[in-house]
Amino acid sequence: MLTKMESEQRIIRLQKELKEKGLDGALFIYPIDVYYFAGTRQNSTIWIPADGNPRLFARKSYARALTESLIEDTRPFPGSKEFPALFGAEVRKIGFTFDVAPVQQYNYYSKLLPGREFADISAINRDIRSVKSEWELERMRHSGDHLCEVFRQVPEFLKAGMREIDLAAEFEYRLRKAGGEGYVRMRAFNQELFQGLAVSGATSGNPGFFDGAVTGRGLSTASPHGASTEAITANTPVLIDYTGVFNGYIVDMTRIFAIGKLAPELEHAFATSLAIQQHLVENLKPGVICEELFFKAAEMAEQAGLGQNFMGAPGENAKFVGHGVGLELDEYPVLAQGFKVPLQAGQTIAIEPKFVLPGMGVVGIENTFAVSSHGGVKITDLADEIVYL
Template sequence: MLNKQESQQRITRLQQELKAKGIDGALFIYPIDVYYFTGTRQNSTLWVPAEGKPRLMVRKSVSRAIKESCIEETVPFPSSKEFPALFPPELQKIGFTFDVAPVQQYNYYAKLLPGREFVDVSAINREIRSVKSEWELGQMRKSGDMICQVFREVPGFLKEGMREVDLAAEFECRLRKAGSEGYVRMRAFNQELFQGLAVSSAACDPGFFDGAVTGQGMSSASPHGASAAVIKANTPILVDYTGIFNGYIVDITRFFVIGKLAPELEHGFATALAIQKYLVDNLKPGVICEELFLKAAEMAEEAGLGRNFMGAPGENAKFVGHGVGLELDEFPVLAQGFKVPLRDGQTIAIEPKFVFPGQGVAGIENTFAVGKNGGVKLTDMPDEVVYL
């Protein structure tokens, strides 16, 4: 559980940013944001003034929030008549996370606090959360250790003739028994997934998910991940999963084959490893995110695989790495247009992958922490293809 010292450090960082930008305070209603600052995910609204003590106002469950919360003033949510009185007239500029707040909720709070200016603090919030403390890095190392234990068991149950969904079910069963919580939280609108994916012959199917590999899924209502397709010999098998322990996510992919790989797929995998090595060597504070993506794309092009990089031709994702933490899509992003420098302690899932329609998918993914000497691996196990 989150401790009070960690919670206070986060709130202090937020208050410093609010004061620097002339914002009088911030209201947080999105559950994972509330959890990040308070240590409880109960249905609550968090008020953090630029100066002074924060207040957590709980709708349900008040009793559990009081037990879990690191905020001294954890109280029941006030009535609509009482709420405005908690905000003196001098508090005029109110921060709100526009990236995730529904319009209905915005209108509700704007009505409770008429005449106030609501401003977007989404970027402030995400930038604070992108830099992990030593405590958080410890949580993510544990998550990495736990999911790697499950990945090591795959050769013992992966068999020719089983369906993709059978492989996924076996993997997910073991992952849950290991304690993974299963909540793959994502901030982006219209994105969702169920723990991860285990795909083989259906791996090349395009889909809505903003990633290199989507999978066919079990229906058009759930068009992501494993399908009922049968796993065959000499066909690449991609197992891409999240491990979530104490809320913290790591993302990892490993590559299996029963038999042999086609030369194109071997070349794709070797290129993915080379791209990963370059990115990890340069995962240092001050390096510009966009430049890393452009170099990765250049390496793919030089290998003759530019059109297959990060998706099937015409369906390519526009990134090669994404921040992870309490959510799967945190800052920073190794993507074109993301012209910001890396910071020490940020955690990134690097995933160079190649899609070859009609043949399969080749690639790798690991979670790393940005460090002074390059990326520090949090999913520490061998990267090589596992031949069965």
């Protein structure tokens, strides 16, 4: 359960931003946004005025929202005649999340509150969310501990001849038994991820829709992502890239396993991943510019003779090397070209330098770190090395 103090601090941070931007308040309708401020993800809408107390309007279940919500003024969703009366004439400019709110919802609320200007606060919302409190970092470590525990068990169930989907099933089974919630929420419009990827060898290098280095083949063209029915063979990299979701908080990590040996090119690429991670972790400090970390990573890949293979198959290279993670898998900040903002203490970032070697497979490392004045603090606390079986 979210605490009252957490909820209040988040609302205060938002209110400060709203005032700075000249907004009279914000209306959040997206479930995980409502959860972030109110502690409930029941079907509800939260109104947070720039000054004063927030109100939660619960559609379903109101009874359950009452037991979960940390907002004192939690009430059933008002009728379309009562709703406007709750907003005074002083409310003129309303923040709204244009990144996730569908046009129908926008039209609905615009009609409920005529004459008001709606302004996009998607970036403000993501900025606030990106910085985790000590309470949140504790939740993230909890998720990390559980996920690492499943990674530790992989040598017990990874066998030559099993299909990628069998490996995925074994991994997910243990994650679920540990209490994994499975909901890997993503904010980007056209992205989705079912828990993670268990992929191997050449198929792991397939390009795809996913905004990451690795997509895998998947099980059909409707779900072209993650494990396929391909059998896992010896002497080829097995990449396990999974999320762990507990209390809504997501951590993200990747390890490489191999039954037998790996070709020197793959080992060289993996060593380069570790070197890049090492450099980034040392620089994961407040004030460092996000895109500069990406440029440095890309430069190190280039110097290792692997520029074309960095973060994707040649020609399909993703232009990032890390992403914020928390209640959503694709939080701010992104260590990407164009992201010219400085890191802030408490941001949690999955760093994932990876190399796709067509025909051979994918190798790389991924860990979730917290930004601190001493550099990145590892949340997914497990040895990085390739596990040879």
